[in-house]
Amino acid sequence: MNKHWLNIGYDRSKYPETGVDGNLVIDKTAHKLVKLWQGPNHPGVTGNMSIELTISGDEIVEAKTHVGYLHRGFEKLFERRKYIQVFPTCIRLCVAEPDYNEYNLAASVEELSGIEVPEVAQWLRTLVLEMARLQSLLRVVPGQGGTTGLGIGVQWGVYLRDLILDRFEELTGGRVYHMYIIPGGVRGLLPEGFKKRLKSTLKEIDEFIVNIDNLMFSNAVFKKRTIGVGYIDPTWVDSYGIVGPNARAAGFKRDVRKDYPYLKYNELEFDPQTATESDIYTRSRIRWHDLKMTVDLIQQILDKMPDDGIIRAQTPNVLHWKIPKGETYVRSESSRGEYGFYVVADGTEYPRRINLRGPSYTHAVSLLEHMLIGANIADVASIMVSLQTCPPEIER
């Protein structure tokens, strides 16, 4: 921590005091603390969630995450939908990157029923998943600047994300909810001229990567706001279930694509970056590296994938598709980290249970509550965005 001669009262007598168990002792009747709600109606909160802050001055002494504003009872709804009907439903589990839901559902259903996905469909899936990561990162990387008031980067990023969404629209017929990776395969081949258009979009993104580096990562004020703030201790990584870029920024090289290769990731060359500083800046920087890597991956996919072929394995009639009894856990690497579906099939046309393990579940609840203690209220939004939380996947 930087000690500064102007830091008057930095060493002020601590209020509240630290108790024997190491937690702060908060006397809520003392009327010295202020309750402050961040959210749900708050531009600095990702999605629709809220944090109940107990503050003393500018410092947070207690934080409680409140979720459930987006709770739709998905897991209950799945129980009364056939497997094919789960497919359009499960996408809405996370609006930022819906494709990982599609893939995880499809992969688990295929694994349980023993279906082989055709070659070209696997490539298309890989492409779509990487495009989904790209569009998500295009929102999140500049979004970190946005939380501290650097709105320009967000403008550029969201514009480029829109270009990716245009490509999605061409390929899948949907803008945000693509509904493309269906159990058995995918729902269409690349349209005419798609590769060319995607590559020109990638070129624009290359330019953006440089621009955002200039604007954000070599920005004195941004550095000041983010370096050393929102530190995640490496020991927390396992005890709080931290995955993805957040874990990589803390020095753990965890990437499902590398560790448990799925689809065509075995045939692609990439190297996820790690760092050890583990603050907001580093996490953001890791995401920026991911962005570069994703652009590169898409280039590789486009060059390597076949152009034509069967796009969907013949499945049983989807109107009454019974999956044999069994359980599985299928994971993939979303832009936020390990994203998994735990599927229990009971031999009927309806799934017994589909449970989502979203990275935000641990990041935004237990970890965030822990990280916010002692933070400045102005940094809450930055910290939350740096964890890249996505409330719908917590609440489902």
Added chain:
Amino acid sequence: MKETDIHDKFLHEENKKREVIAPDGSIIEIDPLQDYFCDARPQINEPFKIKVIEKFLNWARAESIWVLGFGTGCGSIEIPPLVTPRFDAFRYGVQMRATPRQSNAFIISGYLSVKTLKRVIRSYEQMQSPKYVIALGSCTINGGMYWDSYNTINRLDHYLPVDVYIAGCMPRPEALLAGFMKLKELIKAGKAEKANEYIENLDWYKANQKKIIRDWNMPDYNW
């Protein structure tokens, strides 16, 4: 169980009637729901009597729509594209505001869980009239994807008066812009008086709202 009893059951400790000792030693009885909130029954806000002036004001209202930045559902993911270069809704006088007090349009971006609905109602009531509600997507019309979910409402018009519906799941930014255009049309024609409709039928709306929001914990109308 009667509905009031249900609401009482979930009444938070800090909202219950109690006695407190004032600094001077006197005992004051407080009813937080009455004392801590503005809960006066709202009044209908008549349009300006002189037609020409009202028309002019309506033009201004139509050309300056301040939207509350409250992303209630999936549809909120299409708000950033709307206010960024691609679609640039600023050109049409649409701007985002962070506080309900200064906003006059509320985009209900898709499904509303009961928990959010409570906050939405509060935010809506804090907005100043004339205020408008734009309902986005299937979920607000008839439940959409979540028509059989135990935690999402099916019909928004039972809880809030809605000016414009936009079909889609989710509607694209262009559709949203078209919705704004429609809203502008309505405002300019003087037809967007749903805020008064809400006040006229306040009891009906309140009954509907209270039917599903068990954890009510606020006065009937909170400004």
Added chain:
Amino acid sequence: MSSLKDILMPFTAWKNVFKEPVSIKDPLNERPGAPRYRGFHKNDVKSCIGCGTCESICENEAIDMVAIAGFDAKNGDSGLRPKVDYGRCCWCALCVDVCTTGSLTLSNEYKWVDTDSDNFRYIPGIDNKPWDNNELGWKKPGNGYEFYQLERVKMEELHPEERDKSFIEIIQGYSKEQAEKEADRCVECGICTATCPAHMGIPQYIKAIRNNNLEEGLRILYDTNPLPEICGRICTHKCETVCSIGHRGEAISIRWLKRYIADQNPSEKYKTILETDFIQKNGKKIAIIGSGPAGLSAAHYLAKMGYEVEIFEKLAQAGGMMRYGIPEYRLPYDSIDKDINYILSLGVKIHYNVNVGKDITLEQLGKDFDAVFAGTGLHLGRSTRIEGSDHKNVYQSIELLRKITQGEEIHVAEKIVVIGGGNVAMDITRSLARLQNQKYGKVQMITTSLETEEKMPADREEVVEAREEGAIINPGWAPQKVEIQDGIIKGLHVVQCMSLFDATGNFNPQCNMENARFFEGDMVVESIGQGMDLSYIAEPLKDDIEMGPRGRIKVNSDFQTSVPWLFMGGDTIQGPDVIHGIANGHRAAMGIDKYLTEQ
């Protein structure tokens, strides 16, 4: 920490101020959806058959099937059309992908703003919408993308070389895996049920196969059809002609699935499965004339209702045309016996070799029994009445078939010409071909018909199989004269047949006399339809019976004639085919029950 670079670099962002903004100039009008975009629904109502598959796949119950003025229910079209609720739709387009006919598509239009939430519901294709003529939008993807198998599971058949000498059954039947795979193709729309004359619960028993619950399947079969073994082999499967899967692929082989259920259930368990071990008798007696499908069907349902049923059969064995008209290679006698034996086991008595009208009069039956059901069928052959058709070697197919069944020796010439294009013609062609093969070691059959290849009434596979077995099928010729030299048939003169019906729809063949051919043959078989023999209805009674058009007896919807105790059904009334007979028998049985209970 913060170098000068960190302060200056961000200012590079200002270079954008000199660039043209990237905003879409007019986002409201400039941006159509992508060619594949999933927008609002379109429906080609003409090709839609209202099967409701879109409704059943929709996870949001967004689609209602509603009746539309101007689209009446008819064979293969329920008259319903989907109505979409945009308060539910999630634009997943599963309804498009599953649509059996491909009529449902999505346009690429996506803007729909309204002030009234009740407006977001419409019937695509009926209610006019701005996007009705949008060419673009989501359509069924190709490249192997199907939600259900469009091709049938192939039925095991004997090779032509194996089958063309003997009368053993050609069709092998489905194995369990095959049957389940075939049953899996069904989308449970139920369009077929209305077309089936017996209105069998087809989707239900197919579902029973999928669930491997064949006992349940048998129960469903017997609800409407007491001859599943027989029907499962030789039914004319009108249901398959309307099957919704058949619009884009091959119809479900409903008939084979039915047979699968019947085959898999052992006959000794029938009574237990169908819960007919004990039937409460009601003491009333019914006589049934003829043990064809109609008679057996009526007997089954009446017996099940508790009536004493006695069947009077002219021939030595039960089954009527099923036994005597259909060759064994299509319908083995074992199968007939299995069905008939079950019906007899319900307490139905059968009197063989009793010719009503000769051995006992119809009036007598009317007096002895509470009601009489006559399902006498069409057992008289029809002649072309062309020159030379009275020769002794010109035969009626129906008689030949009967004789083959009865095991009588028949005349089999070396070269045979068959006239007729129906299933019976194919039956006799193929039977004679077998006999020729046995006798001469080769097949020399020519079958000709008035109808052209496309319009031949015979089942397609019959024609194909007949050809596989060596017969020449040469349709589209009108027979003119049987060439007879020295009392021996030399062949058949034919001319090209141009059309069969005139403008008013009456049968009036037009021929092109220029184009004539001569089919060589020593024997001619006529197979151009059958006639009924109603001679058993004797005088006093005959006057009481009202006749309908085309020499048929008039019956009401309960198959009751104008003589209250006399019910008639089967080929004499409707048909000719088995399933109509079964349906008639069932209906008549209920009519008899109604008639007797109301008395």
Added chain:
Amino acid sequence: MKKFIKDLSFRFNITEIEYQRKNLAFVSVDKESVMQMLSYLRDTEGFSHFVLMTAVDWIEDGIFQLTYILNNPTKKIDLAIRIKILRENAEMYSAHHLWNQVATYQRELKEMFGINFPGSPRVNESFLLEGWDNIPPMRRDFDTKKYSEETYFPRPGRGTNDPAQHMKIKLYPNE
């Protein structure tokens, strides 16, 4: 993997083993030994990453199945542990002391299934729902469609026809 599970079954009473993939196995153990097993796996076997825990309602057997999925990031294998507990008065030992995020999972399970975890922090606070006074919604005997229809004003004017029934009415009403 197989060898590892074999070793594990010497230490703990493992009743069922299913190998779903080469790096994912499901094992069933009894309720009593699960906490011991979890801490053994975490501390000794390197299963340091707690992936998820959830419950499955097997209402026909009257049990809840609790599933803990653990991941070994170095060996890259997953082990799922299944425990069956009685549905009535369902209660399970809390594992919040092993991983910090477990408390959240347990809070959700308490709310959604009604499984109690005595000692787990904030376990009785509502997590996703607010003002819920019905049976826990994720239990299979809770009918979400019925609840939704009773509570949330279904829109009138909807009605559908079954094609087969409709054709019967139109084409052969008496048969």
Added chain:
Amino acid sequence: MEFTVSKILWTLLGLFIVLNWGLIMSGIMRKIVARVGKRYGIPLYQPYIDLIKNYAIRSQITHGVMFYLGPVFRLSGGVGIFLFLPLIFGSEHWSNFSFSGDLVLILYFQFFGMLGMALGAGEGGHPNSAIGISRGLSQFTTIEVPMTLAVISLAIQYNTLSIAEIVAAQQGGIANWTMLTNPFATAAAMLSLLGAFGHSPFNLVKAPNEIPIGPPTEYHATFLGVLRTNAAILHVVEAALFMNLFFGGATNWFELILKTFLIYFWSVFVGVVFPRFRIEQSVRWFLKIPLALGIIAIIVMI
């Protein structure tokens, strides 16, 4: 200083022009910022419509008397500066009520609005308002320090506290502008100007992300209209003040418009590309570089 009817009318006319220029200027600035973000941005007249819209809101909630008075104080702060600020050098009509000690009064008025706002926002009862205003006050205090130092340096340099005289001393070409004659004071003041205009990196007070949206959280309708009116006036007069003090003043309206635009643009230019400081960071920053520059400016002048 004479209070004649014509003087008052001229002043009101000036106020009207300043208000309009303020609104147009904010429109232009937002368009420029939009361009950096690669979009077209609002129509130029959007601030007018927003203003009319705000006044056209039908219902209003009040939280008490101070809540009412807050915007009024704020407006009087802005108008106060205007009243005592000579706009056009040498013009009889456009020098308003400037007098020999107007600089001190203006410095006071700068703070006056903020204080009024604090009272009103406090009564609004919203925690965000309260936190926002406490941040605002602490930041503003630190902004005032270098600003005041710069002014003192100027007072030493020109030996006067009258703006008109300071402007007069700068006439006769760029070389005479304070910008060149007293660069340290100008630098200190220009840096503190960044804070005064409330653009990033010093806009945590009203930051939408960290604390939505600070003091005006509860203000709406007419209140907000008044605040926005004030903002339009304030932006021009603050810029005009700096123009007078450091950039040679203006001898005609065109010069005024150009110079105020450029001065205001300076804060936008910096603000667009930097995120905002946390409040203690910005306080620390102001107490470092601008303060040092201010002290140097004084030392140099002495």
